[in-house]
Amino acid sequence: MPPVYAAALEGVERHGWRAVYPDGEPAWSILHWAAMEGHPDVCRRLLASSADPRCQDDRGWSPLDCAEEAGQVEVWHMLSQAAANETLSEVPASGISAASEGSSRPEEVEVLPPVLAAAVSAVERYGWHAVHEGKSEWTALHWAAIEGRSAVCMRLLQHRADPLQPDNVGRTALDYAKEAGHADTWKLLNESIQVPVAASSAAAQGPSAYPMSLRMPPREVRR
Incomplete structure (x- = not known):
């Protein structure tokens, strides 16, 4: 060199x-x-x-x-x-903050239900595919989508979470966000699959x- x-x-x-x-x-x-x-x-x-x-x-x-x-x-x-x-x-630069929608508390692992906190932690440590391997199963991303927790979704997306991965009844995180009326969360998930x-x-x-x-x-x- x-x-x-x-x-x-x-x-x-x-x-x-x-x-x-x-x-x-x-x-x-x-x-x-x-x-x-x-x-x-x-x-x-x-x-x-x-x-x-x-x-x-x-x-x-x-x-x-x-x-x-x-x-x-x-x-x-x-x-x-x-x-x-x-x-x-850079997707969350559209205005999604680190705080929960409708809440003044930051979405840290400590405020998540224990089982979801463990799931998010595992994805952040080992990666989405190492944890879920493309299986049709309920995931932390499905939960975050149905609850409208955009910041949690973003944390998972940064570790290659798949918004199109179905759960055991064939529903995706995108489906749940849309059904629950969480427009910002749905937009985040939808935009993330484009790149x-x-x-x-x-x-x-x-x-x-x-x-x-x-x-x-x-x-x-x-x-």
């Missing part, structure tokens, strides 16, 4: 991505370089330090663009998934199929 990029990698891992590459300042970064050169191990280390796969250089290119242009398929898939995850984490579905489809079809919200437009000038 060239010394300048070795130093940049060390700086990011020691101080964090934002300390080295502040928001709002377009610049060519080590992630652009690693994407263009096809170094998935370097990309992985940078992403672990909160590197932004959608950051732009001074000509508007993102690391995703660089990987696509250079034909680095493995790196492109890695960065596209990271970008999808970041977009999913993973789009990302999965794009991964199967290649860079040109990736959602435009996560993929920069083609550039005539190539680095």
Whole structure:
């Protein structure tokens, strides 16, 4: 690795991505370089330090663009998934707070029924699929949806909870939120399924199929 990029990698891992590459300042970064050169191990280390796969250089290119242009398929898939995850984490910016709808108390684990608190804790520790394995069963997400607990839903969604997973009678969390009239919770769940579905489809079809919200437009000038 060239010394300048070795130093940049060390700086990011020691101080964090934002300390080295502040928001709002377009610049060519080590992630652009690693994407263009096809170094998935370097990309992985940078992403672990909160590197932004959608950051732009001074000509508007993102690391995703660089990987696509250079034909680095493995790196492109890695960065596209990271970008999808970041977009999913931004879904609650539409106005859903950390407090329970209709309640002034924060939705901490302690205020949940014990069995649900344990379920949420397990998902946050091990991941949704490790806990539920795609089985048709009642989950914490079904409960949070029917109760209109958007903040709990968000915590589960951040660990890949599936709003379309049916319970033992074939009903999904989306079904319960709609039936109970929890519009904000339903909207959160509905919006959350769009990013993973789009990302999965794009991964199967290649860079040109990736959602435009996560993929920069083609550039005539190539680095």
